[in-house]
Amino acid sequence: MTSAVMVEEKVVYERPESLADVATHYCPGCTHGIAHRIVAEVLDELGVRDRTIGVSPVGCAVLAYKYFNTDGAEAAHGRAPAMATGIKRVMPDHVVFTYQGDGDLAAIGIAEIIHAATRGENITTIFVNNAIYGMTGGQMAPTTLIGQETTSSPGGRSQTLTGFPVRMAELMAGITGSAYIARRSLHNVKEINTAKRAIKTAFLAQLNGLGFSMVELLSTCPTNWKVSPAEALAWVESDMVPYYPLGDYKVAEEVKPLMKRR
Amino acid sequence: MPVELMKGNTALAEAAVRAGVEAFFGYPITPQTELLEHMSKRMPELGRAFVQAESEVASINMVYGAACTGTRVMTSSSSPGISLMQEGFSYIACSEVPCVVVDVMRGGPGLGNIQPSQSDYFQVTRSAGHGDYHAIVLAPSSVQEAVDLMGDAFDLADQYRHLVFVVADGLLGQMMEPAELPPMQPLRTERPDWALTGANGRDPNIITSLELSAPALEAVNDRLQAKLKVIRETEQRSTENMTKDARLVVVGYGTAGRIAETAVKQARREGMQVGLFRPITLWPFPEQRLSALTDHVEALLVVEMNAGQMVEDVKLAAGGQIPVEFYGRTGGVVPVPEEIYDAIVESYEKLA
Structure with missing residues (x-):
């Protein structure tokens, strides 16, 4: 007689409920997938998936509404914060977030994002900064670094011709209506975990009605940077982080207890 | 209320x-x-x-x-x-x-x-x-x-x-x-x-x-x-006044239509068989009703506060059956009833 050995299996990793069970269109090595996942994990942990409405941008994340297992809308280029404002004002008990890239948020939509913050609009913005226009094939973004080669800054971005990369987290932190503004990076596991905590704080700020919150995520674009995924991660750390320092840029007094609670 | x-x-x-x-x-x-x-x-x-x-x-x-x-x-x-x-x-x-x-x-x-x-x-x-x-x-x-x-x-x-x-x-x-x-x-x-x-x-x-x-x-x-x-x-909507026996119908909407109505009434007092057609829906344009009017109306006069825009829809509705005249003022000038009356007289005199 043989005795059966029961081995208890423990789930250590699974798809968050807030992430749809579909393949994404993102390129290999792109960190959009990581950003989606940690946002979805936060929505799960806060138990708000079924009352969340996401607003997608124009850009690489244009189809984000297919990847989040929440209600979603697709905004015009740069207008996601205005659209989110319209939604939040008539659905104040719902969780409303925008997910935007650097062309969408920092170029064509800079008015909408700044005024959403000046109104203290009680929404959360996930801002993916990969220093390039990905969807249109690698043109210069407002966040492209000086000297960075793109298809519309041949020979590298020139400060004489195009000025300087915009630091959005610093800009948004200067706005009184901003409750929580942070910049994080997705270039290694430690930073990803830190980024997730910031995203949770941002959504908690919204759930507590404290005003506008935004987490800027330094992200990769190996396809348009024309490097390998590993090289892309290394470039974020070596070149992006020095110009875009990581950290909390605005933490309203009422937000501080939310950060301690975890 | x-x-x-x-x-x-x-x-x-x-x-x-x-x-x-x-x-x-x-x-x-x-x-x-x-x-x-x-x-x-x-x-x-x-x-x-x-x-x-x-x-x-x-x-x-x-x-x-x-x-x-x-x-x-x-x-x-x-x-x-x-x-x-x-x-x-x-x-x-x-x-x-x-x-x-x-x-x-x-x-x-x-x-x-x-x-x-x-x-x-x-x-x-x-x-x-x-x-x-x-x-x-x-x-x-x-x-x-x-x-x-x-x-x-x-x-x-x-x-x-x-x-x-x-x-x-x-x-x-x-x-x-x-x-x-x-x-x-x-x-x-x-x-x-x-x-x-x-x-x-x-x-x-x-x-x-x-x-x-x-x-x-x-x-x-x-x-x-x-x-x-x-x-x-x-959903086509329009209103009309004195079109039943009209030989000439003035077409105008909004403020222009309202001013035109005064001019049309003046023309009636002067013995001219003139009516007013006022579109209420601009899209869909009330082409069904306007087109029906071309059965007995001999000409249309479009009055707008622009250089002639709705007149294109009127011409489409008229389908080349009857002449379509136009009178308009631009730049924020609001026409007075007298000048529309003069335009009515001019169009009316062209009728056979």
Whole structure:
């Protein structure tokens, strides 16, 4: 007689409920997938998936509404914060977030994002900064670094011709209506975990009605940077982080207890 | 309800409140600003949403967002602001979410001026944004009619899940007239099943105007066009006066139609068989009724406060059966009845 050995299996990793069970269109090595996942994990942990409405941008994340297992809308280029404002004002008990890239948020939509913050609009913005226009094939973004080669800054971005990369987290932190503004990076596991905590704080700020919150995520674009995924991660750390320092840029007094609670 | 003396802009705003508008997003621009000002007071006191946006671009996208939740929502602006909203109109039309937009037209092109005009007929009836669609366009000619059409605008928007314009001009927006407001409608408590309300116990609802595959986007267009066909066949509205025995019919809408009516009555007193046809829907243009009139009418005279825009629709409706004359003033000049009367005499003398 043989005795059966029961081995208890423990789930250590699974798809968050807030992430749809579909393949994404993102390129290999792109960190959009990581950003989606940690946002979805936060929505799960806060138990708000079924009352969340996401607003997608124009850009690489244009189809984000297919990847989040929440209600979603697709905004015009740069207008996601205005659209989110319209939604939040008539659905104040719902969780409303925008997910935007650097062309969408920092170029064509800079008015909408700044005024959403000046109104203290009680929404959360996930801002993916990969220093390039990905969807249109690698043109210069407002966040492209000086000297960075793109298809519309041949020979590298020139400060004489195009000025300087915009630091959005610093800009948004200067706005009184901003409750929580942070910049994080997705270039290694430690930073990803830190980024997730910031995203949770941002959504908690919204759930507590404290005003506008935004987490800027330094992200990769190996396809348009024309490097390998590993090289892309290394470039974020070596070149992006020095110009875009990581950290909390605005933490309203009422937000501080939310950060301690975890 | 008692009759009150009201400014057109204020009447439009209060009529929308009575029709159950739950959110207003707008930006100041003359000559519609009183509408926004009225909303800034009324909406918060009723616990409804009001935001003065940073631009017309933002306000129409706020409208788009709120419309996605199935609430009654509106904005108002004037010609240059309507130009800025074109992007949002297109997304709203493709996404098939209902909303109402008031356009109190002013003189153009460019910054133009703030005088009354009908120079944006093409803009609202033809090309309210890129892509291939028409919005429903309602054109009142008095404060009372503006009040009545605001309620209809919200009903049409909901019925067809479509973008509805109420177009006035600076004169109608600014003048005071007695009008009777409708009773306050209760706000709706239920949201439509397509609305973004949170995926609670159901699959996620998505509202988008993106469709990457050409055949799939053609299917979206087919659905939209089928809806517009129904609207075109069933929602044409117009009013007419003294057309039964008319040899010449003057065609004008809004303020121009109203001034033309005075001139038509003068012509009748002078023994001319003249009538008035006033479109109330600019899209769908009331081609069925106007076309029927060509059976006995010998000529049409179109009067507009522009260089000749609706005249193209009149010619299409007339189908080359009878001559179509035009008289217009531009730049914010409002024609007086005497000059329209002179144009009537000139057209009437050409009749065989």
